[in-house]
Amino acid sequence: DAGVTQSPTHLIKTRGQHVTLRCSPISGHKSVSWYQQVLGQGPQFIFQYYEKEERGRGNFPDRFSARQFPNYSSELNVNALLLGDSALYLCASSRQASSYEQYFGPGTRLTVT
Amino acid sequence: DQQVKQNSPSLSVQEGRISILNCDYTNSMFDYFLWYKKYPAEGPTFLISISSIKDKNEDGRFTVFLNKSAKHLSLHIVPSQPGDSAVYFCAAIAGSGGSNYKLTFGKGTLLTVNP
Numbered sequence A: 001d002a003g004v005t006q007s008p009t010h011l012i013k014t015r016g017q018h019v020t021l022r023c024s025p026i027s028g029h030k031s032v033s034w035y036q037q038v039l040g041q042g043p044q045f046i047f048q049y050y051e052k053e054e055r056g057r058g059n060f061p062d063r064f065s066a067r068q069f070p071n072y073s074s075e076l077n078v079n080a081l082l083l084g085d086s087a088l089y090l091c092a093s094s095r096q097a098s099s100y101e102q103y104f105g106p107g108t109r110l111t112v113t
Numbered sequence B: 001d002q003q004v005k006q007n008s009p010s011l012s013v014q015e016g017r018i019s020i021l022n023c024d025y026t027n028s029m030f031d032y033f034l035w036y037k038k039y040p041a042e043g044p045t046f047l048i049s050i051s052s053i054k055d056k057n058e059d060g061r062f063t064v065f066l067n068k069s070a071k072h073l074s075l076h077i078v079p080s081q082p083g084d085s086a087v088y089f090c091a092a093i094a095g096s097g098g099s100n101y102k103l104t105f106g107k108g109t110l111l112t113v114n115p
Helices: none
Strands: A005-007 A010-013 A019-024 A031-037 A044-050 A053-057 A064-068 A074-078 A087-094 A108-112 B010-014 B019-025 B032-038 B045-051 B056-059 B062-067 B072-077 B086-093 B109-114
Touching: A005 A087, A010 A019, A019 A087, A019 A108, A031 A074, A044 A064, A044 A074, A074 A087, B010 B019, B019 B032, B019 B086, B019 B109, B032 B062, B045 B056, B045 B062, B045 B072, B072 B086
Parallel strands: A010 A108, B010 B109
Antiparallel strands: A005 A019, A019 A074, A031 A044, A031 A087, A044 A053, A064 A074, A087 A108, B019 B072, B032 B045, B032 B086, B056 B062, B062 B072, B086 B109
């Protein structure tokens, strides 16, 4: 079975630009969560989505937004990019919103110059 | 404030010996704990988990111990293998009664297993 997939793998953007990252969950999983990992830190929670509804939001500015589609895939959007947004963006899927075990994709490495 | 703490940034052990990775937490609402392994340029891989109603969970070479009174958990790897060399993250969830099941991670411990 295919695991969580994310695209693109790497991305380079300029300050002020906008970026869209994509995630496809494991087949049968209905919940998707997004995390940001900066160098030397553990992943930080950004959003959780379940059945197209936002179930949780971490401590990130409104420049960060996300959505989930009927096929349970998800997009993370970041507007007005800052240098500090450079990080590895991870998507995790789980069967339900209340599932404890989450499975991660390979991540998208975003570099903002 | 760091709710999940991994105080050892790195650990080096010899192949065949035991690796013990430690994790402390401060939030008494956490009711489920997970360990993930991460190689460079890859996403975290789920290893093993434990519910707060248990004090031990074992899966092959990996055992996780939970001491709720001390708010401490540890991951034991026996025997350690060179392929175990990676960054290990401890994570926790406050699921019961919560509106979302977000993972709160520690900063990770880099384990190096020497042949």
